Amino acid sequence: MAKRILVLNGPNLNMLGTREPGIYGAHTLGDVQALCETTGQELGLSIDFRQSNHEGELVTWIQEAQSSADAILINPAAYSHTSVAIHDALKAVGLPVAEVHLSNIHQREPFRHHSYVSAVAVGVICGFGIAGYRLSLMALAEKLS
Numbered sequence: 001m002a003k004r005i006l007v008l009n010g011p012n013l014n015m016l017g018t019r020e021p022g023i024y025g026a027h028t029l030g031d032v033q034a035l036c037e038t039t040g041q042e043l044g045l046s047i048d049f050r051q052s053n054h055e056g057e058l059v060t061w062i063q064e065a066q067s068s069a070d071a072i073l074i075n076p077a078a079y080s081h082t083s084v085a086i087h088d089a090l091k092a093v094g095l096p097v098a099e100v101h102l103s104n105i106h107q108r109e110p111f112r113h114h115s116y117v118s119a120v121a122v123g124v125i126c127g128f129g130i131a132g133y134r135l136s137l138m139a140l141a142e143k144l145s
């Protein structure tokens with residue numbers, strides 16, 4: 001049976017491609033979804049791709065993943081730097097987590113240098129734009145094999 005990956009995207013990522021192309025690139029979130037789905041087909045993964053601007057909705061989806069997913073790929077966006085709730089939910093479900101960021105958060109403002117999610121992630125990829133999602137799925141497929 002195909003391994004199931006829940007791909008979560010945090011606040012404002014629905015705006016991708018409309019502003020700040022110098023930081024986040026020109027791709028839309030639809031492009032990211034298409035890349036994840038193509039990569040999933042190549043790797044034999046089933047992809048459930050979602051975005052929310054609401055912390056509580058992300059927490060609920062993470063909790064539900066306990067019975068519906070084998071691993072989580074998450075770009076928590078700004079919640080990376082603020083959310084103990086997302087950290088706790090990821091820790092509680094105990095699934096392998098990959099954290100991805102489009103930009104290199106360590107080259108940016110100091111408040112972006114710390115992520116509450118990194119401590120509960122198997123690994124973190126940042127700075128490679130949307131290719132980071134593909135690389136993360138490859139790493140998770142390897143981890144689950």
Ligand code: CA2
Pocket residue numbers: 011012013015016017018019020024075076077078079080100101102103104105112
């Ligand atoms: O580099 C990343 O992927 C981030 O997770 C993106 C977040 C940011 O808060 C993190 O520090 C790093 C922001 C996502 C918002 O993206 C926008 C894209 C276009 C227009 C407005 C926002």
